[in-house]
Amino acid sequence: MRRLRPQGAAQGRQPHAGRSRDAGHAAGGARLAGHRPDLHPRAGAQLFVVVVPQLLAAEGPGAAARPHLGQPRPCAAGEELPLRRGNPALGTAERPCADRDGARPLSQLAPSRRAAQAIDALRHGWPLQVGTGPVLLPVETALPAAAQSNLALISAARAATLKLANQREAADPHAPVLIRAADPIDLAAARPIADPALDLDAPLKGPFRAEALAWREEAEAAMELALLAGILPAFLVAPEPAEAAVAVSVEDLAAWRDTSRLAIATRAKLPAFASEESEVVAFRSPDDMREHVALVIGKRSAERLPLVRLHSECLTGDVFGSLKCDCGPQLDAALAAMAEEAANGGWGVLLYLRQEGRGIGLVNKLRAYRLQDQGFDTLEANRRLGLPEEARDFPVAARMLDLLGVRTIRLMTNNPAKVAAFEAAGVTVAERVPHALPANPHNARYLTTKRDEAGHLL
Numbered sequence: 001m002r003r004l005r006p007q008g009a010a011q012g013r014q015p016h017a018g019r020s021r022d023a024g025h026a027a028g029g030a031r032l033a034g035h036r037p038d039l040h041p042r043a044g045a046q047l048f049v050v051v052v053p054q055l056l057a058a059e060g061p062g063a064a065a066r067p068h069l070g071q072p073r074p075c076a077a078g079e080e081l082p083l084r085r086g087n088p089a090l091g092t093a094e095r096p097c098a099d100r101d102g103a104r105p106l107s108q109l110a111p112s113r114r115a116a117q118a119i120d121a122l123r124h125g126w127p128l129q130v131g132t133g134p135v136l137l138p139v140e141t142a143l144p145a146a147a148q149s150n151l152a153l154i155s156a157a158r159a160a161t162l163k164l165a166n167q168r169e170a171a172d173p174h175a176p177v178l179i180r181a182a183d184p185i186d187l188a189a190a191r192p193i194a195d196p197a198l199d200l201d202a203p204l205k206g207p208f209r210a211e212a213l214a215w216r217e218e219a220e221a222a223m224e225l226a227l228l229a230g231i232l233p234a235f236l237v238a239p240e241p242a243e244a245a246v247a248v249s250v251e252d253l254a255a256w257r258d259t260s261r262l263a264i265a266t267r268a269k270l271p272a273f274a275s276e277e278s279e280v281v282a283f284r285s286p287d288d289m290r291e292h293v294a295l296v297i298g299k300r301s302a303e304r305l306p307l308v309r310l311h312s313e314c315l316t317g318d319v320f321g322s323l324k325c326d327c328g329p330q331l332d333a334a335l336a337a338m339a340e341e342a343a344n345g346g347w348g349v350l351l352y353l354r355q356e357g358r359g360i361g362l363v364n365k366l367r368a369y370r371l372q373d374q375g376f377d378t379l380e381a382n383r384r385l386g387l388p389e390e391a392r393d394f395p396v397a398a399r400m401l402d403l404l405g406v407r408t409i410r411l412m413t414n415n416p417a418k419v420a421a422f423e424a425a426g427v428t429v430a431e432r433v434p435h436a437l438p439a440n441p442h443n444a445r446y447l448t449t450k451r452d453e454a455g456h457l458l
Contacts, residue, residue, distance in 0.1 A: 122226060142236075190234065190236055379449055
């Protein structure tokens with residue numbers, strides 16, 4: 001390290017030579033330690049030195065020092081602690097402030113934020129407690145630990161696979177079912193119970209019996225949170241040992257689903273391959289990590305109803321060109337149709353929703369693909385996973401149109417459920433525009449299932 005040469009050393013003299021050492025004394029005889037360089041104040045500037053202990057001493061003795069932070073000074077009943085007035089030159093306090101004034105305790109989060117925290121907790125594998133229900137440990141994401149329990153919460157579809165459907169009626173495959181094992185099970189043993197893709201690898205399970213579910217509403221909310229987190233709907237119930245659980249209520253989940261908090265985050269021009277005259281609009285909700293977008297093609301016109309297509313994100317089809325579905329070709333054809341509308345004086349809106357796999361998430365969609373490889377169709381695969389056949393949030397799309405100022409549309413779809421969902425949300429569907437595309441050898445069964453079981457007009 002290079003030693004810096006002191007000021008004045010070049011002239012062969014001591015730094016600050018000629019300065020009186022008494023100049024370093026503060027008022028009252030207290031000497032400031034060390035030397036100070038020369039000050040070069042601007043014209044008219046004033047220097048104030050405030051010695052805090054002396055300032056407080058001028059006001060007289062105050063309260064006795066506390067042994068440690070947070071320990072209150074003892075006082076008689078009804079006694080009010082005097083406020084220190086301070087130096088008049090420093091101004092006066094505006095008002096006395098109560099303890100934690102202006103601060104919100106972390107435990108008092110907004111309802112929708114508590115739900116967002118619960119979704120994040122499940123992704124991280126942390127325990128969850130819904131309302132007054134028991135602590136639930138997510139089977140898929142919890143870290144390998146010594147936690148065990150005789151009880152597990154699974155979907156009705158998995159209960160049917162375990163031959164428990166005749167004990168507990170479960171028409172909804174996504175409905176929760178409480179089961180009890182003869183011996184305590186840990187996370188390693190619970191994973192094959194939760195994941196139907198492992199049935200061939202671990203065919204022997206149990207014995208189990210279904211039990212009455214006294215906290216059904218809380219259990220249904222837990223299954224819904226697992227769906228939103230994109231994990232398998234399965235939990236160990238009241239595991240031992242258990243860490244502190246993230247608390248959430250059924251009402252918190254309802255607040256999280258409120259689409260009124262969705263807002264436009266930003267918008268910009270986006271020349272696209274289909275049409276150079278396009279604008280992209282991004283939407284965001286404070287407690288939802290998913291960011292939906294809309295692509296507006298052509299010039300808006302009050303005289304022409306927009307051609308609207310609701311397209312749910314499909315990474316495998318939109319990006320990788322998967323032949324297992326028709327998502328990629330549908331997206332391309334919709335953009336081409338809107339570009340043609342724009343060329344003829346009309347316009348279109350493509351709503352791109354971040355709801356992969358009809359709302360079950362990317363990982364669960366790939367699990368469904370694995371089950372399809374075993375011979376199940378697209379809807380059967382969802383049911384065996386204990387997931388809904390249709391989990392998309394159509395009111396989000398309606399809210400996006402509302403923010404764009406669109407009230408009446410021509411909807412490109414083969415799905416009557418989309419028409420009904422938009423109309424239920426207050427959007428007028430003036431016309432349903434068919435959007436059928438040719439099949440290929442890989443998606444022929446997929447399209448047949450959509451037509452015969454899901455009611456698509458193909």
